[in-house]
Amino acid sequence: MKSSAVTPEVIEKAAQGDNGAISTIYRAHVQQIYRYIAYRVGSEEDAEDLTAEVFVRMVRNIAQYQPTGAPFEAWLYRIAANCIADFYRKNKQVTQVELMDNVISDAPHPEQRLLDRQEVDELQSAIRQLQDGEQTILILRFVERKSHHEVAEILGKSISAVKNAQHRALVKLAALLGKDKVRHYLRGHDD
Amino acid sequence: MTNRRKTPEQLADELDAMLHTGDRRHLARGRPARSDDPLVKLAQSIAEKPAPKLSAAAASRIEAKMLTALKQSQPPTTSQPQTAPQPVAPVKHTFAQRHNGNHKIIRHIGRALTFAASIVIMMAFTVTMAHDSLPGEPLYTVKRAVERVERGGAIWTGNMVGVRLNHAETRAREAVTLINRDQFRAAILRDAIDDLTAVAILITADAPRDSIVIGNTMLTITAPPDVILRTTQVNALLDYVVVEAQERALAEPEQIREVARTLSNARESGSIFVPPPDSVVGGVDPADDVVEEAPTSPPPVEVTDVLSPTDAPTTAPTDAPSATPAGLLAFVDATGVTNVRSGPGTQHDIIVRLPPRTAITVIGENADGSWYQIRLEDGTTGWIATFLVTSGTPPPPGQGQPPDSPPGQGQPPDSPPGQAQPPQPPGQSGPPPGQGDPPSSPPGQSTPPGQSAPPPGQQSD
Numbered sequence: 323m324k325s326s327a328v329t330p331e332v333i334e335k336a337a338q339g340d341n342g343a344i345s346t347i348y349r350a351h352v353q354q355i356y357r358y359i360a361y362r363v364g365s366e367e368d369a370e371d372l373t374a375e376v377f378v379r380m381v382r383n384i385a386q387y388q389p390t391g392a393p394f395e396a397w398l399y400r401i402a403a404n405c406i407a408d409f410y411r412k413n414k415q416v417t418q419v420e421l422m423d424n425v426i427s428d429a430p431h432p433e434q435r436l437l438d439r440q441e442v443d444e445l446q447s448a449i450r451q452l453q454d455g456e457q458t459i460l461i462l463r464f465v466e467r468k469s470h471h472e473v474a475e476i477l478g479k480s481i482s483a484v485k486n487a488q489h490r491a492l493v494k495l496a497a498l499l500g501k502d503k504v505r506h507y508l509r510g511h512d513d
Numbered sequence: 514m515t516n517r518r519k520t521p522e523q524l525a526d527e528l529d530a531m532l533h534t535g536d537r538r539h540l541a542r543g544r545p546a547r548s549d550d551p552l553v554k555l556a557q558s559i560a561e562k563p564a565p566k567l568s569a570a571a572a573s574r575i576e577a578k579m580l581t582a583l584k585q586s587q588p589p590t591t592s593q594p595q596t597a598p599q600p601v602a603p604v605k606h607t608f609a610q611r612h613n614g615n616h617k618i619i620r621h622i623g624r625a626l627t628f629a630a631s632i633v634i635m636m637a638f639t640v641t642m643a644h645d646s647l648p649g650e651p652l653y654t655v656k657r658a659v660e661r662v663e664r665g666g667a668i669w670t671g672n673m674v675g676v677r678l679n680h681a682e683t684r685a686r687e688a689v690t691l692i693n694r695d696q697f698r699a700a701i702l703r704d705a706i707d708d709l710t711a712v713a714i715l716i717t718a719d720a721p722r723d724s725i726v727i728g729n730t731m732l733t734i735t736a737p738p739d740v741i742l743r744t745t746q747v748n749a750l751l752d753y754v755v756v757e758a759q760e761r762a763l764a765e766p767e768q769i770r771e772v773a774r775t776l777s778n779a780r781e782s783g784s785i786f787v788p789p790p791d792s793v794v795g796g797v798d799p800a801d802d803v804v805e806e807a808p809t810s811p812p813p814v815e816v817t818d819v820l821s822p823t824d825a826p827t828t829a830p831t832d833a834p835s836a837t838p839a840g841l842l843a844f845v846d847a848t849g850v851t852n853v854r855s856g857p858g859t860q861h862d863i864i865v866r867l868p869p870r871t872a873i874t875v876i877g878e879n880a881d882g883s884w885y886q887i888r889l890e891d892g893t894t895g896w897i898a899t900f901l902v903t904s905g906t907p908p909p910p911g912q913g914q915p916p917d918s919p920p921g922q923g924q925p926p927d928s929p930p931g932q933a934q935p936p937q938p939p940g941q942s943g944p945p946p947g948q949g950d951p952p953s954s955p956p957g958q959s960t961p962p963g964q965s966a967p968p969p970g971q972q973s974d
Contacts, residue, residue, distance in 0.1 A: 344583060353566065353572075356566075357564050357566070370567070374578045378579055378582040381583040382582060382586050464556050464557075465560070469529070485525040488524070488525065489519075489525070492556060493552065495555060
């Protein structure tokens with residue numbers, strides 16, 4: 323279900339406690355919120371718990387939701403970011419758990435799937451070492467395929483701020499992954 | 514090819530061109546990116562990696578959890594959809610709210626626990642108040658109910674003897690208190706006799722080891738010294754109650770006689786036991802038996818054969834001796850060597866050790882009546898536990914009363930008929946209560962009300 327199904331009317335009904343409207347919102351956004359959280363925390367169980375917490379907070383607070391011109395999902399991402407922050411505050415020693423069971427791979431062969439998984443783990447682990455805002459931008463941009471404009475709306479920032487943060491995040495991520503070409507690039511050397 | 518560092522704006526343009534934002538399909542098909550920029554390639558690799566996906570089962574679980582939270586945050590009636598939204602719960606949730614939304618259950622459990630705690634406190638208060646209640650008072654029923662519970666619990670703890678002995682003592686003291694209020698309740702005495710009977714049965718059920726006297730028969734049983742002492746106390750209290758009731762005519766004579774008969778029959782049949790004073794040491798090997806004085810209350814010892822006037826104590830006792838009994842002829846009634854100490858208590862030094870049947874003179878008594886101050890024939894004074902003392906003169910060996918006979922089974926040979934004598938339960942060989950002899954003093958307490966100790970200096974011979 324596309325998020326376009328979440329119209330202002332649906333949100334208004336949901337604010338009045340309409341179960342159907344709330345379910346509509348939930349189904350429209352649950353997967354993207356889960357992906358965002360899964361990238362950020364790295365554990366299937368934690369991601370599921372935190373996703374549930376996001377939507378529980380949503381139903382408890384949706385009556386107070388005030389449309390600001392930003393998409394509704396921006397509010398959900400903000401709740402999710404708060405939940406993740408709470409999670410890391412309470413679990414300072416969280417280990418990076420692999421997302422093996424959650425990864426849906428299109429690779430036909432098990433060997434290829436294993437390689438994909440290793441790459442995914444490496445990539446996600448590196449993303450989690452970035453700052454919160456940088457992680458969010460990368461996930462929204464390259465996992466959710468949001469445009470700069472959409473990301474700017476969600477984050478409440480200007481487009482140029484998003485572009486700068488995106489650039490900074492990718493440079494950091496490349497450094498963390500340690501790829502040779504990236505190092506050359508970062509040094510500004512000619513090949 | 515040249516890879517120069519791009520500005521954020523340039524990078525953004527290339528990324529937009531690479532991503533074709535919103536169109537996942539060409540990425541899934543692996544269309545080659547047109548840029549060789551490593552950052553663009555990195556972004557492309559993020560976009561091409563399989564993303565985590567929530568399973569349908571997990572999505573259903575979360576939805577159910579969310580709808581449960583929605584239900585809990587709503588008021589009971591939903592018939593007014595147009596009204597202003599209800600205030601939502603604060604974002605900071607309790608532990609219970611975060612975990613399965615069980616806060617209502619926990620609240621109910623909390624209330625139930627509070628209620629239960631209140632009940633327990635009230636019960637404890639009531640039980641405490643009932644502890645000192647007497648027959649006929651409102652809380653006496655509670656007291657007896659608690660005792661029934663104690664008996665049930667004693668089955669598990671294995672302390673049935675102690676519990677029944679406690680109850681027997683409680684009944685006896687209730688009877689004494691009632692007597693002091695000029696009341697007599699035969700049922701209380703019967704209950705005490707029942708408890709004593711239970712004690713005797715329970716003790717005889719144990720493996721035989723030590724010898725004591727049960728009723729008029731010798732039986733080999735196991736009985737701890739404290740049980741014997743306390744049993745003796747209860748017997749003395751019952752005697753006191755019966756005698757007082759008869760003397761003061763507190764009930765129909767026939768009713769009192771019937772209780773006296775019951776008590777007497779129980780003792781004669783051995784269903785309750787009346788140990789002699791020396792039964793405490795009956796099981797001690799005579800070869801090494803230096804008798805240590807028991808710290809608890811002694812059995813009743815009625816000292817009436819006074820041969821010498823009161824003498825002032827020559828030692829300095831820690832407890833001020835009372836005036837009674839003083840100057841009374843008595844003898845050490847124990848099978849082993851008995852310690853005479855410098856003060857009333859086993860913490861005091863041993864002055865001298867006396868063999869059995871040594872004649873002594875009782876010249877004083879400590880506050881609770883558990884120790885006598887005595888004087889020996891050579892003038893030495895000291896303290897000796899009262900339960901090791903019997904009034905009168907010592908019987909000659911092999912003649913008259915054996916040293917381990919219980920009191921009340923005959924008088925010392927030199928005690929003329931009609932004189933006061935050691936305590937005798939009703940129905941035994943002594944004269945019946947109410948025939949001029951004051952009842953024996955209940956042990957472990959001061960002289961009972963209405964009964965005065967022999968005046969100092971009284972002589973029977």
